[in-house]
Amino acid sequence: MSSEIEIEDLNAWFGEKHVLKDVSMEMEKNRITAIIGPSGCGKTTLIRCINRMHETVPEARVEGRILLNELDVYQEDPVSIRSRIGMVFQRPNPFPTMSVSENAVAGLKLRGTRDRSVLAEKAKEVLMAVGLWDEVRNELNKPGTSLSGGQQQRLCIARALAVEPEVILMDEPCSALDPVSTMRIEDLIYRLRENYTIIIVTHNMQQAARISDRTAFLYMGELIEYGPTKRLFEKPENELTERYISGRFG
Amino acid sequence: MEKFRLVTAAFAISLAALALALFTQLLTSSLPAVERFGLTFLFDTIWDPVMEVFGALPFVYGTLVTSLIALLIAVPLSIGAAVFLTQYVPTRTSYLLSFLIEIIAAIPSVVIGLWGIFVLIPFMRDPLGTFLVECLGFIPLFQGPVFGPSIMTGAIILAIMIIPIITSITKDAINTTPELQREGLVALGSTRWEVITKIILPYARPGIIGGVMLGLGRAVGETMAITMVIGNTPSIPASLLAPGDTLASVIANQFSEATSAIHTSALIELGLILFVITVVINICARLILRREVARE
Numbered sequence: 321m322s323s324e325i326e327i328e329d330l331n332a333w334f335g336e337k338h339v340l341k342d343v344s345m346e347m348e349k350n351r352i353t354a355i356i357g358p359s360g361c362g363k364t365t366l367i368r369c370i371n372r373m374h375e376t377v378p379e380a381r382v383e384g385r386i387l388l389n390e391l392d393v394y395q396e397d398p399v400s401i402r403s404r405i406g407m408v409f410q411r412p413n414p415f416p417t418m419s420v421s422e423n424a425v426a427g428l429k430l431r432g433t434r435d436r437s438v439l440a441e442k443a444k445e446v447l448m449a450v451g452l453w454d455e456v457r458n459e460l461n462k463p464g465t466s467l468s469g470g471q472q473q474r475l476c477i478a479r480a481l482a483v484e485p486e487v488i489l490m491d492e493p494c495s496a497l498d499p500v501s502t503m504r505i506e507d508l509i510y511r512l513r514e515n516y517t518i519i520i521v522t523h524n525m526q527q528a529a530r531i532s533d534r535t536a537f538l539y540m541g542e543l544i545e546y547g548p549t550k551r552l553f554e555k556p557e558n559e560l561t562e563r564y565i566s567g568r569f570g
Numbered sequence: 571m572e573k574f575r576l577v578t579a580a581f582a583i584s585l586a587a588l589a590l591a592l593f594t595q596l597l598t599s600s601l602p603a604v605e606r607f608g609l610t611f612l613f614d615t616i617w618d619p620v621m622e623v624f625g626a627l628p629f630v631y632g633t634l635v636t637s638l639i640a641l642l643i644a645v646p647l648s649i650g651a652a653v654f655l656t657q658y659v660p661t662r663t664s665y666l667l668s669f670l671i672e673i674i675a676a677i678p679s680v681v682i683g684l685w686g687i688f689v690l691i692p693f694m695r696d697p698l699g700t701f702l703v704e705c706l707g708f709i710p711l712f713q714g715p716v717f718g719p720s721i722m723t724g725a726i727i728l729a730i731m732i733i734p735i736i737t738s739i740t741k742d743a744i745n746t747t748p749e750l751q752r753e754g755l756v757a758l759g760s761t762r763w764e765v766i767t768k769i770i771l772p773y774a775r776p777g778i779i780g781g782v783m784l785g786l787g788r789a790v791g792e793t794m795a796i797t798m799v800i801g802n803t804p805s806i807p808a809s810l811l812a813p814g815d816t817l818a819s820v821i822a823n824q825f826s827e828a829t830s831a832i833h834t835s836a837l838i839e840l841g842l843i844l845f846v847i848t849v850v851i852n853i854c855a856r857l858i859l860r861r862e863v864a865r866e
Contacts, residue, residue, distance in 0.1 A: 378661055378755060403759030413754040417772055427758040476754070483758060 321391040323404075323486035323517055324349040325370060329386035332365050332374055339365050341541045343384075347487075349535075352509065352518045354532035354549065356525060358564065362541040367489040370519070371405040372398040388487070403431070405487045406480030411496045412472035414464030414479070420456050421447075423464035423475055427483035446478040448507055451476045471503025477508065488512065490520040494527065506531050523563055529553050537561045593845065600839035602772075602832055611839060618805035619824070624836040626843055628804045632814040633847070636721055636796065637789040639810070640728035645782055647729075648736035653766055655737075656744045668741065675734035682797030686727050691718040691799060699811055710808045719801035721814040727795050732785035739784065743777020744770055776862035783855030790848055793818040817844040 323346040330375050332340035339362045339471045347353045355363040368374040369382050372393065393401050414423045421426070421443040428442060443460070448455040456467065464475055473493060473549040479489055490509070495504040511517060522528050528535050529549060536546040537560070545552060545561040556562040563569055603611060607624060612623020651671065655664045682771075699716030706712035747770050755769050801813020802823055817840050828834045 371757060373753065373757060376753075393742060398757050399761055400758075402757055407757035409750060409757075411749040413748075415751065415754065415769070426755075430755075430758060430760050430764060441800065478757065 325487060325517065325519070326385075326387040326390075327366075327370075328385040328387070329367070330369060330386065331382070332362070332369055333381045334377070335379040339541050340369070342373050343538075343541075343543045345536060345546050347517060347519055347541060348518045350513055350515075351533040352531055352536045353515050354518060354528035355519065355521045355533060355538060356528050356564075357522065357538035357544075358569070359523065361538040363538050364491050367407075367491060367519055367521055367537065370487070371402050371489055373407065375401075401429070403450050403483050404485055405489060406483065406485035408473070408480055408488065408490045410492045412469060412476050414467070414472050415552055416463060416465045418464055419461045420464050420467065421460040422477060424478045425482050426479055431483065436568045442482055443533055447475075449481055449512075450474040450478045451504065452478060468501075470497050470504060473501070473505060474508065475494045475496060477505075477512075481512075485516065487517045487519065490518065492523060493520075494524070502527075525553075537564060539564070593616055594602060596838060596842045596845060600835055600842050602838045603835040607836075607858075611836070611845075615806055617820070619828070619830070619833050622830065622832055624832070626817075626840055628806050628814055629817045629820050629840060630843060630847075631806050632721060632724075632800065632816040633790055633818070633844070635810070636725045636728055636800070636814075636816060637786055639680075639722070639725035640732060640789045641782065641786060643726065643729035644733045644736055644785060648733050648785075649771075649778065651737045652740035653770070656741055657762065657766060657770070658795075668738070669681055671737050672734050674730065675738075679731070679773075679792065679794040682727060682731060683795035686723065686795060686799040690723055690726060694720065694811075696719050696724045702811065711810050713809045714811065716811050717801060717813055719799055719813050720811045721800065721807070722807075722810040724796040724800035724814070724816070725810075727799050728789045730790055731792060731795060732789050734786045735788060736778075736781045739781030740774065740778050742779070743774035746777070747773045759845060776859055779858055779862065783851060783858070787848055787851050787855075790851065791818060793822050793842065797822055817847075 327343055327345050330340055330343040331338070343366060355366060355534075357363050365374055370386055373400075374380050374382055375499050380413075382394070388401070388404065415426060418426060421440065422429075424443040424446050425439045428439060433439060433442075444453060447456065452471060455471060459466070462487070464472065465476060473496075477488075493509075497505065506527065510522065512518060513533075520528075520532065532549045534547065535549040535552045537544045537552070537558075539560055545556060545558045547557075552561065553565055556565060611624060611626055612630070613627055613628045614623070616623050617627050617628060618624075640765060655668055659667070683719070695718040699718070699722075700719075702712045702722075703714040703716060707714060721820060751769050751773065752765055755765050756774055759764040760768070766799065796816060800815060802815050802819060803813040804815050804820065805812075820839055821837050821844075824833070825837055828837055
């Protein structure tokens with residue numbers, strides 16, 4: 321199942337620093353929403369508010385509402401929210417103490433699944449879903465960190481898929497990867513939209529243009545422009561957006 | 571440049587030589603006792619300077635048992651404190667609390683000993699000692715009568731003294747956990763408890779073991795504070811609530827009063843045993859750490 325996200329008047333702070341200012345937007349289900357903008361514009365903070373990761377940093381604060389299928393995320397238990405909204409990070413972070421297959425189903429184990437055959441089956445399912453199964457089927461017991469960077473990132477995506485989330489947040493998932501690995505991950509993301517709502521932060525505008533359905537441009541903590549990707553890149557309505565996508569600042 | 575290399579080499583070699591010289595000095599000075607008592611010195615339970623009968627076992631027992639109990643008390647407390655200070659409180663509160671804990675390490679040993687005499691010993695008599703006897707008296711380790719100065723009192727004093735070291739090293743080890751690992755587990759929908767037990771403590775394990783070993787080294791060698799509260803009785807009591815003695819304590823207590831050459835030599839041999847115990851602990855610590863690092 322996939323879900324939609326609605327953000328209303330979201331404000332976020334790090335200590336005194338106001339990093340998100342009155343952001344309101346909707347992310348449609350089964351679509352890829354890209355968030356672009358120069359470094360420090362608040363794009364990572366925006367997605368970290370959605371799964372309530374922002375507040376785990378000391379001195380961080382959030383105000384406003386975020387609805388997951390009309391359910392107020394900030395009225396729920398953050399642990400259960402995070403199991404419905406998965407996340408993939410900038411750099412691949414498989415757990416070094418766990419094998420490839422243990423990494424893939426780490427989230428299921430947290431939730432108390434002990435049955436080995438269930439876990440093995442799920443590991444195979446998600447590793448196939450990210451196109452990693454054929455590459456690692458003989459290395460399932462090796463440490464997750466022994467894989468290549470691109471493979472590690474796909475393993476992290478598999479790990480997020482295994483808990484069957486409704487939404488997947490991706491924070492510049494390709495920024496640490498080579499072009500070939502990046503292409504494979506982009507293909508994967510594009511396929512995943514059939515089953516999940518995907519929100520991806522990227523500083524690579526070509527990437528946003530290639531894979532996303534809608535794009536949001538953030539600048540200095542404010543949502544400047546949000547619309548269908550094609551329209552936003554071809555006919556930006558705001559001058560700032562136009563200057564950013566044409567590469568005149570950033 | 572070559573001269574500089576020679577000078578530094580001289581420094582390094584002289585330090586190694588110092589350790590060796592110390593060991594040989596201990597060895598030669600304890601030779602009279604070694605020749606006279608042989609191996610029975612290690613296993614004899616009687617220490618009687620008047621009759622010139624010397625056995626080290628009560629002191630070895632006292633040293634090892636007090637240090638071990640001190641670890642049993644201090645390790646859970648220290649790890650708990652370190653987890654709390656790094657995971658549950660705001661930075662400023664953590665800083666203040668850590669400072670207060672580290673202050674304990676700065677208190678002179680003799681001052682802690684005074685506190686032991688005036689506060690801990692009365693507290694051991696009543697209520698702690700009587701409480702232990704009432705609840706656990708059926709185990710020989712906790713049978714009465716309650717004295718006040720005892721092996722248990724010494725162990726508690728040692729625990730207090732090693733808590734700051736273990737807490738501080740555990741905190742440092744926890745702080746080296748990569749943020750990306752921690753967040754990876756949090757984002758999967760894990761509780762704070764799961765993050766601590768599955769990511770933070772496993773990651774910090776080598777550091778924690780190092781801290782525990784350092785604490786153990788300190789506990790084994792600690793002299794002044796424990797001398798003031800252990801009761802200084804060379805025996806191996808069945809109960810932890812009875813007085814005992816440690817290697818370091820008996821050396822400090824008796825060295826200035828030792829009149830016969832053999833008494834002095836026996837005390838130096840106790841020093842040699844203490845030296846060997848601490849070296850063994852250090853070697854174990856290094857071996858464990860090397861294995862832990864190799865696992866990474």
